[in-house]
Amino acid sequence: GAVVSQHPSRVICKSGTSVKIECRSLDFQATTMFWYRQFPKQSLMLMATSNEGSKATYEQGVEKDKFLINHASLTLSTLTVTSAHPEDSSFYICSAIPLIGDYGYTFGSGTRLTVV
Amino acid sequence: AQKITQTQPGMFVQEKEAVTLDCTYDTSDPSYGLFWYKQPSSGEMIFLIYQGSYDQQNATEGRYSLNFQKARKSANLVISASQLGDSAMYFCARGGKLIFGQGTELSVKP
Numbered sequence: 496g497a498v499v500s501q502h503p504s505r506v507i508c509k510s511g512t513s514v515k516i517e518c519r520s521l522d523f524q525a526t527t528m529f530w531y532r533q534f535p536k537q538s539l540m541l542m543a544t545s546n547e548g549s550k551a552t553y554e555q556g557v558e559k560d561k562f563l564i565n566h567a568s569l570t571l572s573t574l575t576v577t578s579a580h581p582e583d584s585s586f587y588i589c590s591a592i593p594l595i596g597d598y599g600y601t602f603g604s605g606t607r608l609t610v611v
Numbered sequence: 612a613q614k615i616t617q618t619q620p621g622m623f624v625q626e627k628e629a630v631t632l633d634c635t636y637d638t639s640d641p642s643y644g645l646f647w648y649k650q651p652s653s654g655e656m657i658f659l660i661y662q663g664s665y666d667q668q669n670a671t672e673g674r675y676s677l678n679f680q681k682a683r684k685s686a687n688l689v690i691s692a693s694q695l696g697d698s699a700m701y702f703c704a705r706g707g708k709l710i711f712g713q714g715t716e717l718s719v720k721p
Contacts, residue, residue, distance in 0.1 A: 529709060538702065539656075539711045586654055590709060600646070600709055602656040 497523050499591050501603025508579055508610055516574045516606045518589035524569035525591035529600075530562075533586040545572050569594060579610040613638035613705050617712035624693045625720050631678070632688040632715045634703030643706035645686040647675070650700040650714075659701075662686055693719045 498521040508514050518528060527546050531539040543559075545551040545566035553559045561583075563575040572591075576583055588605040614637040624630035636645065644663040648656045662670045662677045670677045678687040690697060698719045703712040 533654075536716070538713050541708060541710060544708060588654070588656065590656075599658065599661065605654040605656075607654070 497591075497593060497601040499525075499589065499601045499603040501589055501606060503606060504604060505607045506609070508608070510580055510610055511578055513575055513577045514579055514608060516576075516587055516589075516608075518572050518574075518591065518603045520570045520591050520593075520601070523591075523601075524594040525572070526569065526594040527592045528566060528572040529590045530564060530572075530574050531588050531590065533588065533605075535586075539588065542574075576608065579608070581610045584608055584610045613640065613707070613710055615703055615705050615710055615712035617703055617715050619715045620713070621716045621718070623718050623720060624690075626695060627692055629689060629691045630693055630717065632690070632701050632703075632717065633685070634687055634712055635683070635685045636703075636705050637684060638705060640707070645677075645679070646704045646706065646709070647677070647686075647688045648702045648704065648711075649697075650702060652699070656702075660688065690717075695719050695721060 500519045502517050530542045532542050533539045541554050542557045543551045543553045543564050545564045547566050547569050551564035566572040586607050589603040590600045616635045646661050647659040660670050660672045660675045662679045669679050674691045676689045700714045700716050702714045
């Protein structure tokens with residue numbers, strides 16, 4: 496089956512530093528990847544949609560300069576949280592749609608970010 | 612814009628009984644189907660079931676079934692014979708950009 500590997504699973508960083516989260520499709524090519532953010536006991540909020548080779552499309556209210564998304568290849572998308580602050584602490588999770596095949600949406604295992 | 616609504620923040624069910632989790636959608640685009648996911652405390656998203664918008668019959672997957680009523684724009688998840696391991700968050704989502712509802716926290720009582 497389709498697998499998306501997301502790393503790191505947990506990260507603690509100091510306020511003001513940047514953190515990069517990777518999502519890699521292991522056995523398929525992902526034409527589109529979605530990035531979500533989830534606070535405890537809340538829903539997954541779509542942050543942005545990334546397509547390989549083009550700029551990401553951000554949802555309203557999401558700061559594109561703070562949450563940098565790069566989808567440089569059909570198997571890798573990255574989310575960089577720049578100048579992180581404690582309020583950026585959250586659960587971040589990606590989802591990928593295959594270029595071909597009917598796997599549907601495949602999710603990474605998520606990254607729990609804590610900014611101290 | 613599409614909106615997915617789950618009106619039950621929390622639900623309790625006795626082990627071995629059936630439970631229905633509600634989901635309604637509001638969208639002008641009828642082409643996308645509906646998904647249900649389970650999210651245990653670990654955070655992983657587990658795909659449960661999918662209903663295509665043009666499917667004539669309700670989807671079923673083992674103990675999971677969908678009560679899909681297109682006219683009412685609802686796609687309720689029915690879990691039969693609940694198990695303790697079913698305790699988790701459950702999310703309904705609409706295809707396309709995969710927008711999620713607020714979620715329902717299901718607790719199964721022994």
